[in-house]
Amino acid sequence: MQATHHSARTADLCLIGGGLVGLATALGLQRHGLNVTILDEADVALRASRGNFGLVWVQGKGDTLPEYAQISRLSARLWSDLASRLREDTGIDVELQQRGGLYLSLTEQEVADREAMLLRMREAAGGDYPFERLDLQQVRDFIPEAGPEVAGATWCPEDGHVNPLKLMRALTEAFLKHGGQIANSGRVESITPLAQGFKIQTPEGEWQCQKVVLSAGLGNRTLAPMVGLDAPVFPNRGQVLIAERVRPFLHYPTGHVRQTGEGTIQVGDSKEDVGFDSGTTTEVMAQIADRATRMFPILRGLRMVRAWGALRIMTADGYPLYQASEQYPGAYLVTCHSGVTLGAFHAGPLADWIATDQTDLPLEVFNAQRF
Amino acid sequence: MNSDTYDLAIVGAGPAGMAAARTAAAQDLSVVLLDEQPAPGGQIYRSIRRPAPEDRRILGPDYYHGETLVRDLDHSRIEYRPGTTVWALDDDHTLCASSPEGSTRIHAQRILLATGAQERPVPFPGWTLPGVMTCGAAQILLKSSGLVPSQPLVLAGSGPLLLLIAAQLHRAGVAIEAVLDTTPAGHQLDALPHLPGALRNLPLLWKGLGLLRELKQAGIQRFAQVSDLRALANEEGRLHQVQFHADNATHRLPAQSLLVHQGVVPNVQLSRALGLEHRWHELQQCWHPVTNDWGETSREGVFISGDSAGIAGAKAAEQAGTLVALEVARQLNRLSTTQRDEQARPALKDLARERAIRPFLDALYQPARSFLSPADETLVCRCEEVSAGELRQMVDEGCRGPNQTKAFCRSGMGPCQGRLCGLTVSQVIAERRGVPVDEVGYYQIRMPIKPLTLGELADLHK
Amino acid sequence: MPNASEFPRIETGAAEWVEVEVDGQPIQVRAGDSAAAAVLAAGLVPSRSTPVNNSPRAPYCMMGVCFECLLEIDGTENVQGCMTEVRPGMQIRRQQGARHAEPVTHEDRQS
Ligand SMILES: Cc1cc2nc3c(=O)[nH]c(=O)nc-3n(C[C@H](O)[C@H](O)[C@H](O)COP(=O)(O)OP(=O)(O)OC[C@H]3O[C@@H](n4cnc5c(N)ncnc54)[C@H](O)[C@@H]3O)c2cc1C
Ligand SMILES: Cc1cc2nc3c(=O)[nH]c(=O)nc-3n(C[C@H](O)[C@H](O)[C@H](O)COP(=O)(O)OP(=O)(O)OC[C@H]3O[C@@H](n4cnc5c(N)ncnc54)[C@H](O)[C@@H]3O)c2cc1C
Numbered sequence: 001m002q003a004t005h006h007s008a009r010t011a012d013l014c015l016i017g018g019g020l021v022g023l024a025t026a027l028g029l030q031r032h033g034l035n036v037t038i039l040d041e042a043d044v045a046l047r048a049s050r051g052n053f054g055l056v057w058v059q060g061k062g063d064t065l066p067e068y069a070q071i072s073r074l075s076a077r078l079w080s081d082l083a084s085r086l087r088e089d090t091g092i093d094v095e096l097q098q099r100g101g102l103y104l105s106l107t108e109q110e111v112a113d114r115e116a117m118l119l120r121m122r123e124a125a126g127g128d129y130p131f132e133r134l135d136l137q138q139v140r141d142f143i144p145e146a147g148p149e150v151a152g153a154t155w156c157p158e159d160g161h162v163n164p165l166k167l168m169r170a171l172t173e174a175f176l177k178h179g180g181q182i183a184n185s186g187r188v189e190s191i192t193p194l195a196q197g198f199k200i201q202t203p204e205g206e207w208q209c210q211k212v213v214l215s216a217g218l219g220n221r222t223l224a225p226m227v228g229l230d231a232p233v234f235p236n237r238g239q240v241l242i243a244e245r246v247r248p249f250l251h252y253p254t255g256h257v258r259q260t261g262e263g264t265i266q267v268g269d270s271k272e273d274v275g276f277d278s279g280t281t282t283e284v285m286a287q288i289a290d291r292a293t294r295m296f297p298i299l300r301g302l303r304m305v306r307a308w309g310a311l312r313i314m315t316a317d318g319y320p321l322y323q324a325s326e327q328y329p330g331a332y333l334v335t336c337h338s339g340v341t342l343g344a345f346h347a348g349p350l351a352d353w354i355a356t357d358q359t360d361l362p363l364e365v366f367n368a369q370r371f
Numbered sequence: 372m373n374s375d376t377y378d379l380a381i382v383g384a385g386p387a388g389m390a391a392a393r394t395a396a397a398q399d400l401s402v403v404l405l406d407e408q409p410a411p412g413g414q415i416y417r418s419i420r421r422p423a424p425e426d427r428r429i430l431g432p433d434y435y436h437g438e439t440l441v442r443d444l445d446h447s448r449i450e451y452r453p454g455t456t457v458w459a460l461d462d463d464h465t466l467c468a469s470s471p472e473g474s475t476r477i478h479a480q481r482i483l484l485a486t487g488a489q490e491r492p493v494p495f496p497g498w499t500l501p502g503v504m505t506c507g508a509a510q511i512l513l514k515s516s517g518l519v520p521s522q523p524l525v526l527a528g529s530g531p532l533l534l535l536i537a538a539q540l541h542r543a544g545v546a547i548e549a550v551l552d553t554t555p556a557g558h559q560l561d562a563l564p565h566l567p568g569a570l571r572n573l574p575l576l577w578k579g580l581g582l583l584r585e586l587k588q589a590g591i592q593r594f595a596q597v598s599d600l601r602a603l604a605n606e607e608g609r610l611h612q613v614q615f616h617a618d619n620a621t622h623r624l625p626a627q628s629l630l631v632h633q634g635v636v637p638n639v640q641l642s643r644a645l646g647l648e649h650r651w652h653e654l655q656q657c658w659h660p661v662t663n664d665w666g667e668t669s670r671e672g673v674f675i676s677g678d679s680a681g682i683a684g685a686k687a688a689e690q691a692g693t694l695v696a697l698e699v700a701r702q703l704n705r706l707s708t709t710q711r712d713e714q715a716r717p718a719l720k721d722l723a724r725e726r727a728i729r730p731f732l733d734a735l736y737q738p739a740r741s742f743l744s745p746a747d748e749t750l751v752c753r754c755e756e757v758s759a760g761e762l763r764q765m766v767d768e769g770c771r772g773p774n775q776t777k778a779f780c781r782s783g784m785g786p787c788q789g790r791l792c793g794l795t796v797s798q799v800i801a802e803r804r805g806v807p808v809d810e811v812g813y814y815q816i817r818m819p820i821k822p823l824t825l826g827e828l829a830d831l832h833k
Numbered sequence: 834m835p836n837a838s839e840f841p842r843i844e845t846g847a848a849e850w851v852e853v854e855v856d857g858q859p860i861q862v863r864a865g866d867s868a869a870a871a872v873l874a875a876g877l878v879p880s881r882s883t884p885v886n887n888s889p890r891a892p893y894c895m896m897g898v899c900f901e902c903l904l905e906i907d908g909t910e911n912v913q914g915c916m917t918e919v920r921p922g923m924q925i926r927r928q929q930g931a932r933h934a935e936p937v938t939h940e941d942r943q944s
């Protein structure tokens with residue numbers, strides 16, 4: 001990486017962590033004319049951004065926190081703008097599709113529970129919360145391949161998906177094109193608040209910056225106290241299976257199965273509390289395959305070509321952490337467990353808040369004092 | 372969860388796996404021997420139970436040595452399961468294996484991975500064209516089916532196996548247009564310091580010279596120090612000419628078939644998926660899993676032997692498999708340490724001799740740089756169609772290793788799971804970054820290491 | 834079917850012969866041959882096109898490593914031809930690009 005060899009290692013702003021959250025935020029910060037550097041680890045690291053499911057998903061998000069529902073839906077609305085900007089900047093089509101999504105259930109009870117939850121959310125949103133409960137016949141109007149065991153689904157027209165790897169690449173290229181620097185300089189070891197700005201120590205040398213944003217996913221836990229913040233995040237593993245490329249047949253994403261732009265079928269995902277182990281296990285993979293093939297029996301004949309495990313960045317209530325350090329002004333914490341969905345929010349309103357220290361949004365509900 | 376239980380489960384019925392099975396059974400251990408091929412033999416002894424060629428001279432006596440090994444599998448303590456592909460090894464020594472009847476789980480006290488080698492990927496412009504295949508593929512067709520490549524036929528590459536297969540095809544009556552030796556100038560010199568080791572195995576050296584002589588006497592055209600190899604297509608996108616540089620000139624030969632070979636490399640898919648440590652072997656230009664002298668890995672109870680532990684050839688594989696079985700017999704209290712050492716002595720002696728010649732051969736036949744880190748236009752990942760140039764661009768944009776490039780350009784994400792691009796990708800990145808391959812590393816390989824249907828996987832959840 | 838690319842067969846030991854169909858053409862092959870071998874014997878090359886760019890390909894390694902031998906066998910697509918032994922009456926076809934989710938029938942392929 002060229003940046004590592006630059007003599008003057010200063011930036012207006014450094015982000016620690018170059019996953020989806022860091023990159024999207026960085027892109028937004030560049031629009032404020034800031035000179036931005038991202039510090040990230042090397043080839044192998046824990047990276048949720050390379051192992052996720054690619055859903056831009058709003059249904060059910062924020063059932064106990066209306067502000068979270070609000071920013072998720074705001075982000076979904078901003079997404080098409082982000083996608084076109086990325087295409088303009090890089091020529092990369094991130095395959096955004098927002099024609100609605102289905103959450104299928106194999107039991108009546110689950111469909112009923114989801115409906116009740118979404119009704120509550122509709123109420124909290126003052127009636128503005130589009131969704132529908134579907135029975136099997138209605139599910140088949142969207143996806144004729146749904147199997148007989150499907151009890152029903154909830155449908156939300158605001159849901160969609162993107163290609164998360166193309167998104168990573170497009171964000172990276174756009175960021176570099178706008179003069180950003182990415183230094184794969186290894187794990188940041190320390191952040192020292194200075195009279196003016198911060199000094200950041202990496203295995204490949206020091207950086208100095210006016211502002212620092214912690215966007216290091218699970219790494220935030222150890223970084224946050226260095227700038228007077230608290231990041232009570234913990235890992236939650238998801239295993240994901242990928243089946244071979246198939247001609248397009250699944251035209252809507254679902255909560256557990258979706259077809260990618262390349263034609264591969266992505267099948268997910270588990271939620272496991274296994275510490276920092278990002279491996280795969282036969283037991284869980286079999287369970288995931290079982291559920292998916294019951295939802296769509298047609299999948300039984302498809303060959304799975306890869307699988308992986310990745311760690312979600314969870315908080316106790318599942319909601320994001322957005323916080324500015326009071327002790328060390330200029331330091332910010334940004335982390336969440338739905339970084340794809342919130343990508344457009346991070347590249348827009350959230351970055352604006354960091355750049356200007358002003359916002360109309362109720363971001364204070366996302367600080368760590370709530371725990 | 373149902374699973375069958377054995378003392379020793381062996382993955383791979385090549386010389387290493389077969390020898391291990393034989394020795395373990397002789398110590399009264401219960402053995403299950405799994406192989407994805409329909410018959411035992413591994414790569415060298417493919418189809419040894421029913422070789423296709425009528426004339427035994429075609430494949431030669433080294434091949435028919437396999438008959439003994441296969442005969443010894445007929446033992447009450449050995450359960451041999453053909454057509455069974457192992458796709459996972461779980462933490463508790465349970466193998467998951469797929470066969471036409473579906474997937475089963477097999478548990479064993481000890482596990483031996485004897486999954487052998489594959490031919491080194493040989494990227495060069497045009498290597499994906501129909502009409503280009505590996506020398507080993509042609510040999511498999513000869514052994515199993517008696518089929519020989521359509522002609523005109525050209526062979527290109529480096530290494531003893533190239534010469535052996537050229538000779539076998541010639542004996543089978545195939546007209547060979549030319550053999551293009553891509554061994555770079557100077558390798559003879561590099562190999563010289565290793566000659567004393569090689570001299571410990573005169574018969575093998577002699578065989579190599581014999582092959583050269585055989586090809587020469589047959590009047591087969593041979594070009595030395597060939598570079599700039601290129602396969603050219605006709606309008607239908609099929610190979611029709613081979614272009615190359617030799618003797619200060621560019622040549623073009625008509626060809627229906629081009630067989631390529633640059634040596635073999637360990638099949639480390641399972642050991643990688645287990646997360647075992649692997650070291651870069653500079654002379655062999657490939658990764659070796661780390662094992663102790665008895666083939667045991669850092670994962671207790673999991674052994675690796677034969678070519679999947681590092682290339683040493685069929686004889687060495689047989690000896691190494693024997694040693695693993697003796698150590699397993701000791702661990703499972705069938706042999707004392709003294710008994711194990713005693714019984715191991717002949718195998719150790721032969722193994723030392725087989726291994727002594729390797730550095731000489733490795734230095735002599737190390738592939739030319741252009742095959743290890745090919746020109747920009749060359750496709751590196753055949754499945755996802757990613758070129759060397761794209762990989763270099765990723766490096767310039769900041770990617771440090773193959774897992775980052777994989778996420779950015781899908782190299783290694785296709786059905787072969789990186790088997791045909793993994794080595795090249797790491798080397799291209801290392802060269803571009805100007806660091807050793809060790810530092811760049813390899814793809815993170817995950818189970819399942821072979822594709823299986825979602826239905827088959829789902830059926831395990833019962 | 835192109836002829837020049839057919840792999841000829843040398844004198845082989847006694848064996849059963851079985852009839853299979855390669856892209857609709859009957860051909861006699863040796864029992865124990867793989868479907869990929871049958872395709873080469875029939876000269877059906879390229880034997881597949883890739884789902885990525887529709888590039889023409891043919892069996893490359895014959896030992897299960899490269900996945901270049903993907904074929905449609907008895908209506909199932911993307912089967913590794915070099916790892917599948919022939920059976921009498923087997924219907925072998927080229928794999929054209931990405932597979933379908935559902936099993937193919939002959940009529941489908943005419944479209
Ligand atoms: C299985 C799974 C499925 C998911 N599906 C979806 C989905 O469908 N939709 C959705 O919106 N979200 C989904 N997510 C969540 C989404 O992937 C994450 O929210 C998002 O990727 C988080 O991005 P991040 O940048 O915060 O974290 P990461 O991608 O983990 O990036 C953190 C970066 O920080 C670096 N880092 C850490 N510590 C340090 C340090 N000390 N110094 C320097 N660098 C450091 C790491 O190397 C890494 O590159 C899913 C997650 C998983 C695991
Ligand atoms: C194509 C080819 C041709 C060769 N021809 C010769 C030759 O003619 N002469 C010579 O001296 N050397 C030859 N070699 C070199 C050869 O590697 C060794 O000499 C010898 O075969 C090594 O023995 P082994 O027991 O280590 O592995 P192998 O003989 O390769 O046996 C490994 C076995 O493991 C099986 N296997 C692998 N993975 C799995 C899995 N996941 N599940 C189930 N089974 C699995 C394979 O089907 C194979 O039968 C050849 C190598 C290759 C690749």
Ligand code: FES
Nearest residue numbers: 895899900902915
């Ligand atoms: S020809 Fe390589 S996998 Fe079949």
